[in-house]
Amino acid sequence: MTEPVKELNFEVVYETEGRSVGKLRNEISISWVGANEGPWEMATDEGTFHGGEDTAPPPIAYWAAGFTGCIMTQIRAFSKRMRIPINDVTVKARFAWEGHQIERNPYVTSPKGFGFDIDIDSEAPTEDIVRLVEAAKKGCFIDQTMAVANTVDHRLKIDGEWIDV
Amino acid sequence: MTEPVKELNFEVVYETEGRSVGKLRNEISISWVGANEGPWEMATDEGTFHGGEDTAPPPIAYWAAGFTGCIMTQIRAFSKRMRIPINDVTVKARFAWEGHQIERNPYVTSPKGFGFDIDIDSEAPTEDIVRLVEAAKKGCFIDQTMAVANTVDHRLKIDGEWIDV
Numbered sequence: 095m096t097e098p099v100k101e102l103n104f105e106v107v108y109e110t111e112g113r114s115v116g117k118l119r120n121e122i123s124i125s126w127v128g129a130n131e132g133p134w135e136m137a138t139d140e141g142t143f144h145g146g147e148d149t150a151p152p153p154i155a156y157w158a159a160g161f162t163g164c165i166m167t168q169i170r171a172f173s174k175r176m177r178i179p180i181n182d183v184t185v186k187a188r189f190a191w192e193g194h195q196i197e198r199n200p201y202v203t204s205p206k207g208f209g210f211d212i213d214i215d216s217e218a219p220t221e222d223i224v225r226l227v228e229a230a231k232k233g234c235f236i237d238q239t240m241a242v243a244n245t246v247d248h249r250l251k252i253d254g255e256w257i258d259v
Numbered sequence: 260m261t262e263p264v265k266e267l268n269f270e271v272v273y274e275t276e277g278r279s280v281g282k283l284r285n286e287i288s289i290s291w292v293g294a295n296e297g298p299w300e301m302a303t304d305e306g307t308f309h310g311g312e313d314t315a316p317p318p319i320a321y322w323a324a325g326f327t328g329c330i331m332t333q334i335r336a337f338s339k340r341m342r343i344p345i346n347d348v349t350v351k352a353r354f355a356w357e358g359h360q361i362e363r364n365p366y367v368t369s370p371k372g373f374g375f376d377i378d379i380d381s382e383a384p385t386e387d388i389v390r391l392v393e394a395a396k397k398g399c400f401i402d403q404t405m406a407v408a409n410t411v412d413h414r415l416k417i418d419g420e421w422i423d424v
Contacts, residue, residue: 157325163318
């Protein structure tokens with residue numbers, strides 16, 4: 095008799111709550127719902143050139159840190175699970191967008207390119223390290239999200255009612 | 260004689276550099292290249308339940324803060340540009356993923372749903388507020404990135420040479 099294959103589905107849900115303060119500063123609480131982790135408090139701002147007061151890093155800096163940290167964490171977490179021993183991990187990443195503006199209209203942006211250079215200190219065979227990075231990509235919540243077109247819902251509160259925008 | 264329409268294309272590039280420390284902690288420097296802004300230093304970790312040491316928020320918390328801050332910033336920045344006066348902005352957002360795991364294999368993740376509830380305190384007509392949020396979505400670097408399938412390059416350093424993974 096063989097044991098049945100154990101399959102597990104799980105959900106990861108984060109919620110944020112942001113409040114505007116000052117000129118362009120946002121104060122944001124972040125919670126990992128269900129795991130009862132957080133709330134963590136983070137603030138974003140823009141430099142004075144962009145109309146902010148430079149009291150905190152800009153939003154994209156947080157986003158880029160999260161994306162970089164995600165792939166790095168999965169590499170180390172999965173190295174244990176896959177029994178591929180590694181030492182240090184160093185990652186350099188580049189995130190590029192372009193913007194298009196006509197006259198003084200609000201600009202329109204689009205993604206241009208994203209790339210990670212991953213350096214793993216390990217005695218393991220190359221094929222194991224490649225297998226580890228492949229698994230880390232598939233397990234990285236953010237990497238997997240970037241790879242597909244996502245629907246992001248936006249609801250706007252108008253006179254106490256929520257409307258879709 | 261009419262003036263020619265002024266069109267402007269610009270690029271926004273961020274670079275990160277992450278180093279692994281401790282069990283699952285990452286220390287990350289983030290720079291806005293070209294704008295000479297940063298570097299900002301941010302650290303990620305995981306809770307002890309997930310094999311970390313709980314010294315910093317997890318990567319997804321930063322990512323979620325960045326996404327939330329991005330749309331909030333564009334709403335306020337564009338309200339000036341579009342001459343639609345607003346007061347406070349409050350945003351609640353929800354980000355959900357699911358994971359699938361077979362036995363003790365590394366799990367595979369996929370995005371499940373993302374949504375923003377936006378509350379803008381303003382005397383402006385509803386149509387102007389809707390127009391403002393529509394413009395903010397198109398100008399938000401992260402919103403625009405989520406809407407399309409992106410190629411994320413991963414290069415791995417093996418014996419001093421970079422290979423694509």
